[in-house]
Amino acid sequence: MNAFQYRDGRMHVEDLPLDTLAERFGTPCYVYSKRAILEAWREFHDAAAGHPVLICYALKANSNLAVIDLLAREGAGFDIVSAGELRRVLAAGGKPSRTVFSGVGKSADEIREALIAGVRCFNVESQAELERINQLAGELGRRAPVSLRVNPDVDAGTHPYISTGLRENKFGIAHEDAIGAYQRAASLPHLEVVGIDCHIGSQITSLAPFIAALDKVLELVDALHARGIVLRHIDLGGGLGIRYADEEPPSRASLLEAVFKRLAAHPRGQRYELMFEFGRSIVGNAGVLLTRVEYLKRNGERHFAIVDAGMNDLMRPALYEAHHEVRAVVPHEGPTQAFDIVGPVCESGDWLARDRRLALKQGDLLALMSAGAYGMAMSSNYNTRGRAAEVMVDGDQAHLIRERESLESLFALEHRLPAG
Numbered sequence: 001m002n003a004f005q006y007r008d009g010r011m012h013v014e015d016l017p018l019d020t021l022a023e024r025f026g027t028p029c030y031v032y033s034k035r036a037i038l039e040a041w042r043e044f045h046d047a048a049a050g051h052p053v054l055i056c057y058a059l060k061a062n063s064n065l066a067v068i069d070l071l072a073r074e075g076a077g078f079d080i081v082s083a084g085e086l087r088r089v090l091a092a093g094g095k096p097s098r099t100v101f102s103g104v105g106k107s108a109d110e111i112r113e114a115l116i117a118g119v120r121c122f123n124v125e126s127q128a129e130l131e132r133i134n135q136l137a138g139e140l141g142r143r144a145p146v147s148l149r150v151n152p153d154v155d156a157g158t159h160p161y162i163s164t165g166l167r168e169n170k171f172g173i174a175h176e177d178a179i180g181a182y183q184r185a186a187s188l189p190h191l192e193v194v195g196i197d198c199h200i201g202s203q204i205t206s207l208a209p210f211i212a213a214l215d216k217v218l219e220l221v222d223a224l225h226a227r228g229i230v231l232r233h234i235d236l237g238g239g240l241g242i243r244y245a246d247e248e249p250p251s252r253a254s255l256l257e258a259v260f261k262r263l264a265a266h267p268r269g270q271r272y273e274l275m276f277e278f279g280r281s282i283v284g285n286a287g288v289l290l291t292r293v294e295y296l297k298r299n300g301e302r303h304f305a306i307v308d309a310g311m312n313d314l315m316r317p318a319l320y321e322a323h324h325e326v327r328a329v330v331p332h333e334g335p336t337q338a339f340d341i342v343g344p345v346c347e348s349g350d351w352l353a354r355d356r357r358l359a360l361k362q363g364d365l366l367a368l369m370s371a372g373a374y375g376m377a378m379s380s381n382y383n384t385r386g387r388a389a390e391v392m393v394d395g396d397q398a399h400l401i402r403e404r405e406s407l408e409s410l411f412a413l414e415h416r417l418p419a420g
């Protein structure tokens, strides 16, 4: 059931009206539904029942400790891309033994820290990274579990900025180089080759690219098997899309079922543990960005609603022309206009939505829907704006899970020049 619904003329999240949350916590404010996150997670979890599968949550979509904590309690694994994210997993009670370390540019310090913590696996993206991990593991007297991120050269059919599985992307190791890289990895004394992974992009709204990628990965698994390199797991990454406007992505369960079916048809398919790294699909529809209309303004033919959230709070529209539905929290009567919803930041790219028919007046509260993933996580302090507060609602309880940043904190790490 949708956690964001109108009741008595006001949008609620679970059992609380959003306008009372705006009064209590101020705006702009991210509001998440605990129930919506759990429902998304459990759909994956239940679909995986009876199969050897580790579903990881890709932290970069929304790395608030409360979100990690919630998913850790449900037994989720985690996909991290930095030492900072590793610290978050540890701080929130997640297990390093259920954490995979992805990313194209892991530093020596990050690799050391992950080796000492004991992560489940390094998802390695280049030959040079293999050599570095081998050396650092040797220095620490350990063997590093590695998987190679291969690039299956599959078009995920998504925005170029979030498509990662094509040959020209910076990510992964090209299909034709993968066998050589595995042979090298298998020859290095401080590495243990445990798996293979891919991640072809984000906001994917059909099953076909996932299955095409799996087929490419299975080809490599077979070729490696023939050369005596036997893997334990196959990690298909994340990327399942959500509905922002009228997209119709496959259900979480149907994706897992399609993968199980394809693996069942493979002679050794049942032997591999499966892993996934979902971010957006778990948290995307579970959050909104609450913002208040500061001014209405007309320039020529265009009508603007200037709101108190900007591109520093929600960057997706400016970055990828992403669409977020806009809803009035307490809709009222009145003539409608086609509004551009824009922020206070001094950039023409600072818009949140365009050409939305709404009846608005100054002081109205708006909810930017589907803002749970890559919203707060991508926010910045541009224009010396403190980041928004974050609240998680559980039934009729609201928990402040991140305080609004104070203005003093924004320059607390800075230093003036010495006197004189």
Ligand SMILES: *Cc1c(COP(=O)(O)O)cnc(C)c1O
Residues within 6 Å of the ligand: 058, 060, 061, 079, 102, 103, 199, 201, 202, 203, 237, 238, 239, 240, 277, 278, 279, 280, 281, 373
């Ligand atoms: C970003 C990312 C994910 C998560 O992607 P979603 O589209 O949010 O599911 C998973 N794995 C890797 C390696 C990533 O970079």
